[in-house]
Amino acid sequence: MGGTGEAGRRGDGARRPVGRRPGESGSRDAILAAARDTFAERGFAGATMRAIAARAGVDPSLIRHFFGSKAALFAAAVAAGSDVASHLRDALTGPRDGIGARVADAYLRLWEDPEVGEALRALIRSGVALGGPAEQLLEAIGASDGAPLPLERVLAGTHLLGVAYARFIAQLPAVAALDHDELVELIAPAIQRYLVPDGASRG
Amino acid sequence: MGGTGEAGRRGDGARRPVGRRPGESGSRDAILAAARDTFAERGFAGATMRAIAARAGVDPSLIRHFFGSKAALFAAAVAAGSDVASHLRDALTGPRDGIGARVADAYLRLWEDPEVGEALRALIRSGVALGGPAEQLLEAIGASDGAPLPLERVLAGTHLLGVAYARFIAQLPAVAALDHDELVELIAPAIQRYLVPDGASRG
DNA sequence: ACATCAATTCGCCAGTTGTGGAGTTTCGTT
DNA sequence: AACGAAACTCCACAACTGGCGAATTGATGT
Numbered sequence A, B: 001m002g003g004t005g006e007a008g009r010r011g012d013g014a015r016r017p018v019g020r021r022p023g024e025s026g027s028r029d030a031i032l033a034a035a036r037d038t039f040a041e042r043g044f045a046g047a048t049m050r051a052i053a054a055r056a057g058v059d060p061s062l063i064r065h066f067f068g069s070k071a072a073l074f075a076a077a078v079a080a081g082s083d084v085a086s087h088l089r090d091a092l093t094g095p096r097d098g099i100g101a102r103v104a105d106a107y108l109r110l111w112e113d114p115e116v117g118e119a120l121r122a123l124i125r126s127g128v129a130l131g132g133p134a135e136q137l138l139e140a141i142g143a144s145d146g147a148p149l150p151l152e153r154v155l156a157g158t159h160l161l162g163v164a165y166a167r168f169i170a171q172l173p174a175v176a177a178l179d180h181d182e183l184v185e186l187i188a189p190a191i192q193r194y195l196v197p198d199g200a201s202r203g
Numbered sequence C: 001a002c003a004t005c006a007a008t009t010c011g012c013c014a015g016t017t018g019t020g021g022a023g024t025t026t027c028g029t030t
Numbered sequence D: 001a002a003c004g005a006a007a008c009t010c011c012a013c014a015a016c017t018g019g020c021g022a023a024t025t026g027a028t029g030t
Helices: A027-046 A049-056 A060-067 A070-077 A084-093 A099-112 A114-125 A133-142 A150-169 A180-195 B027-046 B049-056 B060-067 B070-077 B084-093 B099-112 B114-125 B133-142 B150-169 B180-195
Strands: none
Touching: A027 A049, A027 A060, A027 A070, A027 A114, A027 B027, A049 A060, A049 A070, A060 A070, A070 A114, A084 A099, A099 A114, A099 A150, A099 A180, A114 A150, A150 A180, A150 B150, A150 B180, A180 B150, A180 B180, B027 B049, B027 B060, B027 B070, B027 B114, B049 B060, B049 B070, B060 B070, B070 B114, B084 B099, B099 B114, B099 B150, B099 B180, B114 B150, B150 B180
């Protein structure tokens, strides 16, 4: 299925000079950013190293020079999204009052961070089977502090995951167009009811 | 990234005879089933026609003979999962009492159908941008009967989607191990509260 | 019996993919 | 000033990809 090729962000068709560039080039970071974007858009299999290199404005071999292989590049690119759990711990360990809103806010804020958000999209789009962000989120919420209701906490995680999917991946207008605080307010009650069994204290 | 090749479900290494087989071969259906499975496991880009053919026990060219192209095969393979909306209409148009449990039950039952479920997995794994099952589910629930609260209905859809993701795609043990009815009972209240604004009528 | 059509495989092609080797230019250190 | 290491590109390759034409075999209608 012949693609027309990716017009590079930096590549303008003219041959780049060979050899090291003067000063700080930032090529490594450019590659990581391009990889995150491309993996997020097309998934692991659909993203080609040539497309990533073109987007970063470098030669494909430079990717290998820095990262070794496509799999290693993927791992490096999505590293930012690999510890969802730790970012939610604060929100989860706070007082039960308003915990639904706090967790929803923290989770959505995570997705809104450009680096983390693209990494999460890349991970989900690539369908990473084990250790993926979905499992991590769900398990993190479920087993956060040895609470007696891990299952219902996992269900809270599924709701958050579904909201994130609709807002950031499917980009469904109804959900994606909402203001951050608006969305938090809307889903907070449901999260709250899962996290604390008796449905007290509004979001 | 050189794979070792897919050991065919039917292919045993021996050369298959050329020419038409006697009797009903069922090759077309075998191809569709193999395509659904493979697309579900690896996504559109990751699934190769050769892998699908091997899984179905046929020559890759037979796929082209029947379906024309990889894209057309994909479309045919996921057709079963393309009208999520219609299958939920009954559950949504019933009485408000117990609508949460009814919708949750109908939705999960959809995923449990082998044909539909694999089609949905394939669609989500492939990241179909528009018209995908995620959008369809969400929009179907949101706009079902011109109700005054489409947004909150969409949020119910996000929860269901997240549950399905955890149970059928990520296959998170905590959610995947649950009995169907158990799971319905657990999430029904949340769905119910989204679908009817005043949180009346249990499960 | 004969002609027609569908099912099926084989071999091939042009393009793409990830990877690797070899060379060139600059940086950092001594 | 010399020199090793790092950044960077070009070229090539072997494998794989989707797609296609052609040949072979069986089923079906007349």
